[in-house]
Amino acid sequence: MTSIGPKRLPMPPGLIVSCQALPGEPLYGEGIMALMAKAAVIGGAVAIRTNGVDDIRSIKAAVRLPVIGLLKRDIPGSEIYITPELEDVDAVLAAGADIVALDVTNRESRLERVVPLLERIREAGALAMADVSTEEEGLAAERLGFDIVSTTLSGYTPYSPQTKKPDLELVRRLSARLTVPLAAEGRIFSAEEAEAAIEAGATFVVVGGAITRPQLITQHFAEAVNSRLDAKSAVAGSGEAQRRSGL
Numbered sequence: 375m376t377s378i379g380p381k382r383l384p385m386p387p388g389l390i391v392s393c394q395a396l397p398g399e400p401l402y403g404e405g406i407m408a409l410m411a412k413a414a415v416i417g418g419a420v421a422i423r424t425n426g427v428d429d430i431r432s433i434k435a436a437v438r439l440p441v442i443g444l445l446k447r448d449i450p451g452s453e454i455y456i457t458p459e460l461e462d463v464d465a466v467l468a469a470g471a472d473i474v475a476l477d478v479t480n481r482e483s484r485l486e487r488v489v490p491l492l493e494r495i496r497e498a499g500a501l502a503m504a505d506v507s508t509e510e511e512g513l514a515a516e517r518l519g520f521d522i523v524s525t526t527l528s529g530y531t532p533y534s535p536q537t538k539k540p541d542l543e544l545v546r547r548l549s550a551r552l553t554v555p556l557a558a559e560g561r562i563f564s565a566e567e568a569e570a571a572i573e574a575g576a577t578f579v580v581v582g583g584a585i586t587r588p589q590l591i592t593q594h595f596a597e598a599v600n601s602r603l604d605a606k607s608a609v610a611g612s613g614e615a616q617r618r619s620g621l
């Protein structure tokens with residue numbers, strides 16, 4: 375297995391804000407992710423993670439933080455969509471990303487096929503972030519020479535735990551065994567969950583939707599409000615039913 379050793383990261387431990395909007399989402403386009411990135415800087419982020427050439431470029435121009443770039447692209451017949459091919463790595467590098475994030479899961483011989491992509495990132499003098507879904511994949515990523523491992527894909531491969539919460543168990547297990555820095559990423563929706571990820575051993579916490587996808591934030595609050603309203607009307611309804619039945 376090729377191993378290309380880790381380099382020093384350009385940011386201190388802390389919060390990484392993922393500024394991503396896909397076509398069809400309300401905040402897609404118009405330089406809106408660059409504005410999100412500016413807000414993240416003011417709030418104390420140490421780096422920005424973003425998808426697509428336009429957003430990588432506009433965020434690099436707007437803020438001075440390191441940018442973790444990726445390219446989401448669907449390839450027919452493949453489940454790998456985070457920076458799947460060499461041409462995607464080239465596009466992310468050309469757009470100016472400091473760190474390239476890519477799928478390093480144990481699917482479709484990816485652990486072998488990712489090696490030339492990693493070599494290309496190295497040749498360009500950039501760093502590489504491995505998006506993994508299991509402990510085994512995280513350890514393989516370190517052996518391959520990735521500079522940082524992230525739990526991004528836990529819950530998104532069929533063989534990783536399918537939960538609505540962050541996979542803190544994976545953070546715990548990986549942090550006990552990795553020597554490269556670990557990012558906790560995926561479904562972190564509260565400051566308490568971010569704290570728990572640090573307690574579990576993460577060096578970085580990556581938060582996306584809870585900061586930069588207002589439709590998800592609205593849904594989070596709407597569900598909480600509606601479930602309380604439903605609970606109250608159920609209590610009121612049962613009182614009403616009791617009154618009607620003379621109890």
Ligand SMILES: CC(=O)N[C@H](C=O)[C@@H](O)[C@H](O)[C@H](O)COP(=O)(O)O
Pocket residue numbers: 392394444526527530559560561562580581582583584
């Ligand atoms: C699985 C996948 O494709 N994750 C993507 C990776 O870049 C993004 O859609 C997520 O927003 C990012 O990982 C941050 O996670 P969350 O938005 O849950 O805080």
